[in-house]
Amino acid sequence: MVANVLKRARENEKGFTLIELLAVIVILGVIAAIAIPLISSIISKSKTDSDIATARQIYDASRIYVTSELNGDFKTAGAIPIVGDATTPGLISKGYLSTDIILPSTKTAITDGTVTFNTSGNLTEVLISTDKTKTTDDKKYDTDDLK
Numbered sequence: 001m002v003a004n005v006l007k008r009a010r011e012n013e014k015g016f017t018l019i020e021l022l023a024v025i026v027i028l029g030v031i032a033a034i035a036i037p038l039i040s041s042i043i044s045k046s047k048t049d050s051d052i053a054t055a056r057q058i059y060d061a062s063r064i065y066v067t068s069e070l071n072g073d074f075k076t077a078g079a080i081p082i083v084g085d086a087t088t089p090g091l092i093s094k095g096y097l098s099t100d101i102i103l104p105s106t107k108t109a110i111t112d113g114t115v116t117f118n119t120s121g122n123l124t125e126v127l128i129s130t131d132k133t134k135t136t137d138d139k140k141y142d143t144d145d146l147k
Helices: 002-011 018-069
Strands: 079-081 112-117 123-129 139-141
Touching: 018 079, 018 112, 018 123, 018 139
Parallel strands: none
Antiparallel strands: 079 112, 112 123, 123 139
């Protein structure tokens, strides 16, 4: 009779033991320890890539600007402002870039910057600033970065 009671008790066991639950928690911890650094590096790389794509977009807009407004004379183009001001219109005010262009990595509006060509007509740099004082968040991209 005691054997029957013990047999029924074993048959009605439901749920997990403490050891099984701890094993699952350890496995989840190992997976998280591996996945979190990988995911954060992917996110960081995508931010960098999106900033480079924005710089490439600005560079392409400046090329269209020089072709349209300066008759394709890149040698005298010099530094073309992205935003511009009352005396020197920029790519945004001329309509070559959207007025709400942002830097994707920081999700802040581009407030200043230039696209600079040397006297040979080649790109020197694209300087993007999200701060009017040009003290922080300046991003510089040269020809190698934009390939």
